[in-house]
Amino acid sequence: MIKPFVVPVNPDSACQPPSAKDFLVDRTFRALAKIGVVLILALVVALVFEVGRKALPGMEKHGFDVLLGSVWDVNQGKYGILPAIWGTLYSALIALLIAGAFGVSMAIFLTQDFLPAKLAAVFRTIVELLAAIPSVVYGLWGIYVVIPAIRPLTTWLNSELGWIPFFGTSLSGPGLLPAALVLAIMILPTIAAVSQDALTSVPMKTKQAAYGMGTTHWEAILKVMVPSAATGIFGSLVLGLGRALGETMALAMLVGNANNISLSLFAPANTLAALLALNFPEAGPNEIEVLMYAALVLMFITLLVNVIGSMIMLYAQRGTKQ
Amino acid sequence: MKSLMKSAALAVTVSLCASSMTFAAENVRLTGSGASFPAPIYLTWFKDFSKKTAGVTVDYQSKGSGAGVQDFLNKTVDFAASDSAMKDEDIAKVAEGVQLLPMTAGEIVLAYNLPGNPKGLKLPRDVYSNIFLGKITKWNDPQIVAANPDLKLTDTPITVVVRADSSGTTAVFTKHLATINPEFKQALGEGNTVNWPASDKFIKSPKNDGVTATVRQTPGAIGYIEYGFAKLAKVDFAQLQNKAGQYVVPNAESGAEALAAVKMPESLVAWLPDPDGAKSYPITSYTWMIFRKDNGNPAKAKAMREMVEYSLTEGQKIADSMGYIPLPQSVVDQVRKASANIQ
Numbered sequence: 001m002i003k004p005f006v007v008p009v010n011p012d013s014a015c016q017p018p019s020a021k022d023f024l025v026d027r028t029f030r031a032l033a034k035i036g037v038v039l040i041l042a043l044v045v046a047l048v049f050e051v052g053r054k055a056l057p058g059m060e061k062h063g064f065d066v067l068l069g070s071v072w073d074v075n076q077g078k079y080g081i082l083p084a085i086w087g088t089l090y091s092a093l094i095a096l097l098i099a100g101a102f103g104v105s106m107a108i109f110l111t112q113d114f115l116p117a118k119l120a121a122v123f124r125t126i127v128e129l130l131a132a133i134p135s136v137v138y139g140l141w142g143i144y145v146v147i148p149a150i151r152p153l154t155t156w157l158n159s160e161l162g163w164i165p166f167f168g169t170s171l172s173g174p175g176l177l178p179a180a181l182v183l184a185i186m187i188l189p190t191i192a193a194v195s196q197d198a199l200t201s202v203p204m205k206t207k208q209a210a211y212g213m214g215t216t217h218w219e220a221i222l223k224v225m226v227p228s229a230a231t232g233i234f235g236s237l238v239l240g241l242g243r244a245l246g247e248t249m250a251l252a253m254l255v256g257n258a259n260n261i262s263l264s265l266f267a268p269a270n271t272l273a274a275l276l277a278l279n280f281p282e283a284g285p286n287e288i289e290v291l292m293y294a295a296l297v298l299m300f301i302t303l304l305v306n307v308i309g310s311m312i313m314l315y316a317q318r319g320t321k322q
Numbered sequence: 323m324k325s326l327m328k329s330a331a332l333a334v335t336v337s338l339c340a341s342s343m344t345f346a347a348e349n350v351r352l353t354g355s356g357a358s359f360p361a362p363i364y365l366t367w368f369k370d371f372s373k374k375t376a377g378v379t380v381d382y383q384s385k386g387s388g389a390g391v392q393d394f395l396n397k398t399v400d401f402a403a404s405d406s407a408m409k410d411e412d413i414a415k416v417a418e419g420v421q422l423l424p425m426t427a428g429e430i431v432l433a434y435n436l437p438g439n440p441k442g443l444k445l446p447r448d449v450y451s452n453i454f455l456g457k458i459t460k461w462n463d464p465q466i467v468a469a470n471p472d473l474k475l476t477d478t479p480i481t482v483v484v485r486a487d488s489s490g491t492t493a494v495f496t497k498h499l500a501t502i503n504p505e506f507k508q509a510l511g512e513g514n515t516v517n518w519p520a521s522d523k524f525i526k527s528p529k530n531d532g533v534t535a536t537v538r539q540t541p542g543a544i545g546y547i548e549y550g551f552a553k554l555a556k557v558d559f560a561q562l563q564n565k566a567g568q569y570v571v572p573n574a575e576s577g578a579e580a581l582a583a584v585k586m587p588e589s590l591v592a593w594l595p596d597p598d599g600a601k602s603y604p605i606t607s608y609t610w611m612i613f614r615k616d617n618g619n620p621a622k623a624k625a626m627r628e629m630v631e632y633s634l635t636e637g638q639k640i641a642d643s644m645g646y647i648p649l650p651q652s653v654v655d656q657v658r659k660a661s662a663n664i665q
Contacts, residue, residue, distance in 0.1 A: 282488035
């Protein structure tokens with residue numbers, strides 16, 4: 001049993017030793033938090049273990065052929081996920097470039113006194129609302145709005161600048177570019193919201209000091225505020241990239257799901273998450289092994305991205321402190 | 323106090339037992355899963371049947387033919403539904419015996435999207451099989467122009483839209499293409515998924531809705547979808563040349579002609595990869611429900627037989643309006659007879 005301290009105190013004093021109830025609340029909270037942490041860790045371990053266990057037969061049977069092959073033919077037992085790995089990274093990277101540029105600019109615009117505070121709050125809410133739209137709706141929106149909207153431009157780019165590999169094919173419909181554009185909109189709220197938090201958490205004094213040194217508004221933003229918030233902004237990009245790598249349904253509808261490896265932005269491609277979602281429901285035992293293998297690869301890629309992100313952040317922090 | 327609680331608990335237990343016992347006597351709950359292609363009509367049948375039959379509820383989960391058979395083998399469902407019947411090795415795994423019953427049939431159409439929305443595109447056998455092989459790539463290919471002298475065809479590239487998910491529709495469609503085109507059989511084969519040619523003009527979309535949406539949004543696209551779906555979505559679909567060399571519009575009559583061209587064997591599994599007959603639509607297929615012969619539960623078996631009977635009588639009447647083909651009378655009789663095996 002927990003016993004409160006027995007300290008003689010002046011009963012009139014405002015300072016009282018913690019009561020038995022305080023102790024109880026404190027201990028219970030700590031215990032719950034510890035259990036929570038352990039459970040989360042256990043869940044991750046169980047997940048990796050379970051997927052790994054089911055992927056093991058597939059890894060033994062096919063080895064690196066799965067990672068390097070580009071044919072997915074269930075009837076002949078050929079499984080290659082290289083195009084899906086390529087498509088996952090390519091689409092996520094393009095989405096990150098677009099969403100990063102817009103998201104960070106948006107965060108600067110909404111936090112650095114460009115708008116009256118009330119109006120900024122309205123805009124912030126609207127951007128955050130984007131996160132509440134279901135993935136399928138994004139997919140349909142992509143098919144019915146984005147693709148027809150970008151078609152004229154892509155046709156022109158292909159016919160005029162077709163010698164550039166990025167515009168090498170004509171856009172038929174679903175393809176890498178529409179998928180990446182929709183993906184960018186989907187990860188925009190994450191990047192914008194986290195960057196905003198990072199910018200608002202820079203102490204007021206820092207900004208005042210910058211102005212005190214005689215900087216202009218833009219100098220203060222670009223040379224003081226953004227570098228001070230760099231770690232947080234970078235964190236938002238890593239989070240966004242993580243989400244882009246794992247996004248499934250909208251991509252399955254928009255990416256074209258073709259096993260192509262092409263630099264062209266207009267060619268159909270494939271992603272790991274879409275491959276998993278579309279093939280799992282009817283997969284036989286042999287295919288499931290390989291799909292589990294692919295799931296493991298996706299987990300590994302996401303982990304790698306997060307680790308690299310954290311390392312860059314650590315490095316950047318060290319740089320700013322010196 | 324303690325004894326009071328005890329007696330209260332006892333009372334609750336007794337009443338729970340009593341209610342669950344009466345439940346078991348009155349209510350039969352059938353669960354099934356499988357093919358998504360006949361799901362719309364099955365769900366309508368089961369809803370109406372459950373409403374009209376006191377004490378019987380039928381639940382059906384549309385998750386794909388393969389998944390349905392898997393559930394059936396794992397005994398998580400009372401019955402399954404499949405577009406590709408059931409493999410012999412899977413049938414052998416079921417100790418209770420398997421009864422396959424064809425319940426309805428459907429057609430697969432080639433939906434297209436051409437600039438100017440020309441109606442009544444005609445596609446010869448060589449042409450549509452070669453389009454899906456990736457060998458004919460332009461809409462003004464001489465073979466297409468020759469078959470459609472009245473249509474204005476431009477050099478728009480053909481974008482082929484196929485199913486991204488594993489599906490019985492793909493199985494039926496590729497079975498047909500493999501039958502009429504030896505090269506298709508050799509290069510792609512047949513199955514729930516096949517390795518479509520790697521080209522930036524081959525696009526895969528999930529489910530019937532995905533293929534339909536992509537075809538509608540892509541000028542120059544062609545894709546295979548189920549007739550019922552095409553009818554609902556109001557897309558243009560092509561007339562296909564059948565074995566007899568005639569161009570046939572997909573509808574209930576041409577489907578019924580195709581079904582009539584094949585004799586239903588004793589096993590009730592008949593394939594129509596390329597039906598005879600001048601008026602037969604070439605891509606037509608039955609779809610099956612799968613039952614255990616020995617269910618070890620007379621009430622359930624009876625409910626299932628009633629469900630089959632309802633589907634064969636009332637159910638067939640709505641088939642046409644929902645985009646399916648009613649079973650020929652001779653097949654209905656055969657299925658009715660075979661349904662007695664569900665015990």
